[in-house]
Amino acid sequence: xxxxxxxxxxxxxxxxxxxxxxxxxxxxxxxxxxxxxxxxxxxxxxxxxxxxxxxxxxxxxxxxxxxxxxxxxxxxxxxxxxxxxxxxxxxxxxxxxxxxxxxxxxxxxxxxxxxxxxxxxxxxxxxxxxxxxxxxxxxxxxxxxxxxxxxxxxxxxxxxxxxxxxxxxxxxxxxxxxxxxxxxxxxxxxxxxxxxxxxxxxxxxxxxxxxxxxxxxxxxxxxxxxxxxxxxxxxxxxxxxxxxxxxxxxxxxxxxxxxxxxxxxxxxxxxxxxxxxxxxxxxxxxxxxxxxxxxxxxxxxxxxxxxxxxxxxxxxxxxxxxxxxxxxxxxxxxxx
Amino acid sequence: xxxxxxxxxxxxxxxxxxxxxxxxxxxxxxxxxxxxxxxxxxxxxxxxxxxxxxxxxxxxxxxxxxxxxxxxxxxxxxxxxxxxxxxxxxxxxxxxxxxxxxxxxxxxxxxxxxxxxxxxxxxxxxxxxxxxxxxxxxxxxxxxxxxxxxxxxxxxxxxxxxxxxxxxxxxxxxxxxxxxxxxxxxxxxxxxxxxxxxxxxxxxxxxxxxxxxxxxxxxxxxxxxxxxxxxxxxxxxxxxxxxxxxxxxxxxxxxxxxxxxxxxxxxxxxxxxxxxxxxxxxxxxxxxxxxxxxxxxxxxxxxxxxxxxxxxxxxxxxxxxxxxxxxxxxxxxxxxxxxxxxxxx
Numbered sequence: 001x002x003x004x005x006x007x008x009x010x011x012x013x014x015x016x017x018x019x020x021x022x023x024x025x026x027x028x029x030x031x032x033x034x035x036x037x038x039x040x041x042x043x044x045x046x047x048x049x050x051x052x053x054x055x056x057x058x059x060x061x062x063x064x065x066x067x068x069x070x071x072x073x074x075x076x077x078x079x080x081x082x083x084x085x086x087x088x089x090x091x092x093x094x095x096x097x098x099x100x101x102x103x104x105x106x107x108x109x110x111x112x113x114x115x116x117x118x119x120x121x122x123x124x125x126x127x128x129x130x131x132x133x134x135x136x137x138x139x140x141x142x143x144x145x146x147x148x149x150x151x152x153x154x155x156x157x158x159x160x161x162x163x164x165x166x167x168x169x170x171x172x173x174x175x176x177x178x179x180x181x182x183x184x185x186x187x188x189x190x191x192x193x194x195x196x197x198x199x200x201x202x203x204x205x206x207x208x209x210x211x212x213x214x215x216x217x218x219x220x221x222x223x224x225x226x227x228x229x230x231x232x233x234x235x236x237x238x239x240x241x242x243x244x245x246x247x248x249x250x251x252x253x254x255x256x257x258x259x260x261x262x263x264x265x266x267x268x269x270x271x272x273x274x275x276x277x278x279x280x281x282x283x284x285x286x287x288x289x290x291x292x293x294x295x296x297x298x299x300x301x302x303x304x305x306x307x308x309x310x311x312x313x314x315x316x317x318x319x320x321x322x323x324x325x326x327x328x329x330x331x332x333x334x335x336x
Numbered sequence: 337x338x339x340x341x342x343x344x345x346x347x348x349x350x351x352x353x354x355x356x357x358x359x360x361x362x363x364x365x366x367x368x369x370x371x372x373x374x375x376x377x378x379x380x381x382x383x384x385x386x387x388x389x390x391x392x393x394x395x396x397x398x399x400x401x402x403x404x405x406x407x408x409x410x411x412x413x414x415x416x417x418x419x420x421x422x423x424x425x426x427x428x429x430x431x432x433x434x435x436x437x438x439x440x441x442x443x444x445x446x447x448x449x450x451x452x453x454x455x456x457x458x459x460x461x462x463x464x465x466x467x468x469x470x471x472x473x474x475x476x477x478x479x480x481x482x483x484x485x486x487x488x489x490x491x492x493x494x495x496x497x498x499x500x501x502x503x504x505x506x507x508x509x510x511x512x513x514x515x516x517x518x519x520x521x522x523x524x525x526x527x528x529x530x531x532x533x534x535x536x537x538x539x540x541x542x543x544x545x546x547x548x549x550x551x552x553x554x555x556x557x558x559x560x561x562x563x564x565x566x567x568x569x570x571x572x573x574x575x576x577x578x579x580x581x582x583x584x585x586x587x588x589x590x591x592x593x594x595x596x597x598x599x600x601x602x603x604x605x606x607x608x609x610x611x612x613x614x615x616x617x618x619x620x621x622x623x624x625x626x627x628x629x630x631x632x633x634x635x636x637x638x639x640x641x642x643x644x645x646x647x648x649x650x651x652x653x654x655x656x657x658x659x660x661x662x663x664x665x666x667x668x669x670x671x672x673x674x675x676x677x678x679x680x681x
Contacts, residue, residue, distance in 0.1 A: 240522075331460065
């Protein structure tokens, strides 16, 4: 078990390192091909004073000669960046000169909150619906669960979000505030936009909406793996052992069907990032998704790299947790 | 002689200790498939007494496993339905009991050993947990004591170093050892009847013999009734007291083991016996029963075996033969049972 964990951790670190380097190389290429982002500092002015440009380039670490040679991997700036990250220095933004580290301290928790609510929604809904469908497989319940989840999944997230924000949120908020008051949990819950004063409550609804992305896939995964287990020989043995139905379900069915489900949740988590971009945009949540999108638009090289690094860390961490869960769930993997 | 049930606190209500241990009478099982009902077991009747071994022999699809699952009450339903008959344990018809009573009968009164122990054991739990679970769920034993009981049982079924192996997982055991674990599990709550459904089919020949010996020995030690389900008449010879031969959901012949081997009264049994490889027929071509078992959805009229029968006459395709007694404790379902019995056919 110990060796398994160490191997997975090392693999995770290696993946992270390769991701970081690829990100760096891609950004270096974009600077080399698309042009110097330091020009942005001067707004609309096309030909700034060369001395000032050089100073700005130095300030943002863009003065290395490698940025003029297309295809150069720019190793020196990469090493420097890694050293800065290790010290907790994530640089500043091009526009506004804000400290990226401080911004991350606001953005990352918001996105994590969004993911927490989304994951809870996704796992709960798909487990309940999938189990229900498996119990009644081939019958009306099964077909209607499939139909409904595919319908929910095929409506784009932004459409659901827009419908919520412009049609449902305001009347619902007014109604809730009329009963429970402005400052109450319910009064804040249905707000059409994020509020920095209520960072948890106002992210619940957006989280639930993001959680419906991938619902159909995961529900069918739960259904399929439970069906497989319900018909398995060891469930028959459990019946022959005179165990109660509840005991059989919890001990001999659910745990055995968790492996594909855990895999599915891992995948969907990575997939949720794209949902987060839209959701954070529409609901005005200052989070990683919205930040990365805007950084790409504004050619904020540093922000893009930091943002994508953060999301890579999240995806790699989740993958590693999934791998460790496998080992916790299945002794055959643990002793491999 | 009135005798208390072995399981204190789990006594079957209304049990009569003078009644036979387990009797199955005219058991009917059907499968509902795509709107039609397909008969799987058509009137099985047999009994097992304490300390006795009954072998149910038949080809695949003859209904022997379905019969055992129906007796055990673990038939997958749907599609399976018991449509008639009785399953009496100490005179109590189990089919009339509520689900909760039936549940406690399992493992407490009737234990079951399955064919493929690798898939019949849950791969995610240690064997100690799976055996101990029985004590914890049925007797309220603590986790620690349940583990001790599991070690005791593993020791009993001949697993060396049981103390260390109790925490291991099914995939860490060999095929024979896994089957021993299955047997330990079936024995845990000291049932009066043990049903072994093809317990040796998935094993090597040498291991098969060991497992059969173990089953026999445990059955004698504990004075249990044993129902041995198999497709291999050869396996049966050493262990069974009684044999019931099944074909297409029906019992074709039932008699003591010597009767069956020496004086079969049914053409099907005779054909089966000829198909057993023997040392004294070495080098000769093995006899086979031509054709395939009938599709249960489209059974032939008359006697179900007639299309493959070497003794069939016109009558056999029209009239269903009665289940008749040819000698004491020897019954056969054939129009020519008497003649076959006297070896005139």
